[in-house]
Amino acid sequence: MAERGLPDKRRPADKVRGMTWLITGGAGFIGAHVAEAMARAGERVVVFDDMSTGDPRRIPRGVPVVSGSVLDREALDSALRDHAVTGIVHTAAKKQVGESVEKPFLYYRENVRGLQTLLEATVDAGIERFVLSSSAAVYGLPDVDLVTEETPCAPLSPYGETKLAGEWLVRSVGRAHGIGTASLRYFNVAGAAAPELADTGVFNIVPMVFERLTAGEAPRIFGDDYATPDGTCVRDYIHVSDLAAAHLAAARRLAEGGPETELTLNIGRGEGVSVREMVDLIREVTGHTGAAPEVGPRRPGDPARVVASSEAARKELGWSAELGVREMVESAWEGWCLRHPEARR
Ligand SMILES: NC(=O)c1ccc[n+]([C@@H]2O[C@H](COP(=O)([O-])OP(=O)(O)OC[C@H]3O[C@@H](n4cnc5c(N)ncnc54)[C@H](O)[C@@H]3O)[C@@H](O)[C@H]2O)c1
Numbered sequence: 001m002a003e004r005g006l007p008d009k010r011r012p013a014d015k016v017r018g019m020t021w022l023i024t025g026g027a028g029f030i031g032a033h034v035a036e037a038m039a040r041a042g043e044r045v046v047v048f049d050d051m052s053t054g055d056p057r058r059i060p061r062g063v064p065v066v067s068g069s070v071l072d073r074e075a076l077d078s079a080l081r082d083h084a085v086t087g088i089v090h091t092a093a094k095k096q097v098g099e100s101v102e103k104p105f106l107y108y109r110e111n112v113r114g115l116q117t118l119l120e121a122t123v124d125a126g127i128e129r130f131v132l133s134s135s136a137a138v139y140g141l142p143d144v145d146l147v148t149e150e151t152p153c154a155p156l157s158p159y160g161e162t163k164l165a166g167e168w169l170v171r172s173v174g175r176a177h178g179i180g181t182a183s184l185r186y187f188n189v190a191g192a193a194a195p196e197l198a199d200t201g202v203f204n205i206v207p208m209v210f211e212r213l214t215a216g217e218a219p220r221i222f223g224d225d226y227a228t229p230d231g232t233c234v235r236d237y238i239h240v241s242d243l244a245a246a247h248l249a250a251a252r253r254l255a256e257g258g259p260e261t262e263l264t265l266n267i268g269r270g271e272g273v274s275v276r277e278m279v280d281l282i283r284e285v286t287g288h289t290g291a292a293p294e295v296g297p298r299r300p301g302d303p304a305r306v307v308a309s310s311e312a313a314r315k316e317l318g319w320s321a322e323l324g325v326r327e328m329v330e331s332a333w334e335g336w337c338l339r340h341p342e343a344r345r
Contacts, residue, residue, distance in 0.1 A: 020084055022080065024090045033241065034243075049067065092114065111159075112169070129180050131250050135159075166183075180257055188268075190240065207332070207336065210282070269310060280293075
């Protein structure tokens with residue numbers, strides 16, 4: 001059956017080649033990796049970013065950049081028109097859980113109203129493919145061995161709420177306006193494809209431990225009395241290069257599928273790694289083996305175990321992660337040392 005707006009005999013590969021993807025947040029940690037992976041795979045990409053937490057030096061050479069906010073409808077309309085955009089990968093957002101508790105208006109404005117503005121522009125431009133960056137934060141405190149996409153969502157923070165509300169909005173608009181959609185729920189993202197693409201924030205375990213070790217301090221473990229094999233929390237870590245490959249696979253799946261395609265997928269490795277295992281690995285990789293980890297009390301709201309079932313992504317996208325935790329720590333460390341040369345032993 002012919003899809004809307006495409007001649008009958010056009011094959012999926014032609015459709016994919018004919019796409020131009022707008023990557024919002026493409027100067028950010030994840031968006032830049034997505035832009036790089038998609039451009040390298042031969043997709044036409046354009047970055048749209050307000051540079052609030054992004055760095056233009058991350059954007060791959062040759063990729064056009066539009067500076068603007070997803071809250072700015074005029075800037076969006078011009079970008080979509082000027083670059084003849086046919087698909088969106090929306091990574092732009094605010095992402096700090098703690099900050100979202102302090103500033104819920106900011107998070108709802110940027111992550112929900114910004115998304116709505118982008119979706120309105122998407123619909124008016126007749127664009128039929130949309131990929132959303134979501135998060136495992138939508139699940140809250142899941143009490144299951146492996147988190148599937150059917151595990152109930154109960155976000156614990158305004159940040160997680162905005163991600164879940166964003167998924168609902170994308171799904172409703174996709175159904176009402178004939179847009180193929182994919183919401184990708186990332187688990188714990190780490191690593192870098194190249195040192196200059198590394199995450200510059202210190203919001204998760206890998207850079208937090210790097211920071212302590214660089215300062216000559218012992219890494220911290222928050223609680224070792226959880227019901228897990230070594231008593232510390234267990235998480236599912238995914239290399240950002242694998243995550244970028246998942247976006248490419250999702251974009252191609254949407255391009256090949258019809259506007260009725262609707263996907264919500266966990267993007268993880270399906271393997272649990274404990275905080276203690278991660279800290280020990282970081283100490284080994286960095287050579288900062290002196291100070292043994294300090295165990296402190298639990299942090300409120302930390303679930304014992306959050307590990308993805310990655311079956312649905314494998315089945316729907318033919319994608320699964322290839323890189324392990326060691327590659328994540330090694331590549332993240334190279335990125336850290338680029339900005340903190342004093343850290344290297
Ligand atoms: N990093 C993680 O561990 C993680 C985990 C789960 C989900 N996510 C999601 O992935 C996405 C990207 O996260 P990241 O780690 O790359 O964050 P980041 O802060 O490095 O990148 C976000 C990018 O979006 C841009 N941006 C922010 N607000 C904007 C706006 N209003 N208009 C245009 N551009 C705007 C920023 O300048 C930045 O370049 C976010 O949606 C985040 O919620 C991240």
